[in-house]
Amino acid sequence: MSKAWLVFMQSVPTFILLCYGFGIIGIAMASDYTRPGPGRVILTQHSDSGSYPEQVHVSAVGTEYMRISWITDDQSMPSKVEYGKVSGKYDAVAKGESSRYLFYVYLSGKIHNVKIGPLEPDTVYYYRCSGVGDEFSFKTAPGSLPVEFVIAGDLGQTEWTNSTLTHIGKLDYDMLLMPGDLSYADWHQPLWDSFGRMMQPYASTRPWMVVEGNHEIEALTFFGMAPFIAYNHRWRMPYEESGSNSNLYYSFNVAGAVHVIMLGSYTDFGSNSAQYKWLVADLAKVDRAVTPWLIVLFHAPWYNTNTAHQGEGESMRVAMEALLYKARVDVIFAGHVHAYERFTRIYNEAENSCGPVYITIGDGGNREGLALDFDSKHKYAHLSLFREASFGHGRLRVIDSKKALWSWHRNDDSTDTVRDQLWLLSLSSSSACQGGTKIKDEL
């Protein structure tokens, strides 16, 4: 057991609630915690020359490749990555592509994307971008379980974002999953650059897999500017590999046992849409004997008792919930609401032992502050098992084909505190939920 894992386990509070029938063991504690207000936006500058790579981040492409993304102001810098398993010794080199975009009067730097590999699992690689500047390193995800995901939503770039990132970096993990709302640039493009610089120390060392939120739209229809221009250029995800034709929704496998689906809340999702048809095809390819865990992320929550953003995910829920239920999705993460909330297993607005656990984790620390008010009389209140308006992040440690440990870490100044925790049992291991009769009856 790693030292980081031991520290994590020792920090777990001791008051345990057993929720039999849902494969869940959870904890909850009372405390006198004082919630902070919105944090000051931190602008992160680039002090090196224009030829130096900046805003470096990496994302997994399949299980054997990694995409390295960075930006240079200097348009002459090559889209080239040198890499190897020994620091300073690069025995491989890969070349890729670059792009830039014009957003009203803002012209981006040269955005480089280079796919490198094949790579070995659970291995540290050292790399350098464009042949100059700092050496970076990342660790590939393990080839088999266990694997640990960090889930953080609605990050932004404030003092509280910094706190969340610091806590994320203090404990090891294999991959970060983000259910949308990254920079909060909100049309002001230099904030995308600042965000990329702030994320670099973390996003250059572990694969960061993101999906868009409403703050990524940034459409300027009056000027003929399409939505998601900055997001699609700067945070290119491996959509082609999963048969998607859009950077706004895609899927991938991790550790040979987890299938992760990223869905777009702000692109068409109706039954005639390309996204819906892609999702049907993607779910049909999932073999739970091979990938016993099925996880889904999107931005606007389908179940939410916070007074913020009520009903915004409803049309998507109506369109897609049956697909995900029939596929026996284990857990669904959303953001958008700047708070933490965990529900029981749900299908079609009712408790259902074969439905997904719904978790809202939009508490990364952005400038809009927390969504403080939960409605105790909401029609879903009886399904909500834990809710708290505080900044923090979550961790999902998938132990084996049956068990995973979810924990929500609240930012308590210099330390993080595990405020909520539960054991999840995969629905693929539940004979009751794998029976076709139950699926047919409840659709």
Ligand SMILES: [Fe+2]
């Ligand atoms: Fe949002």
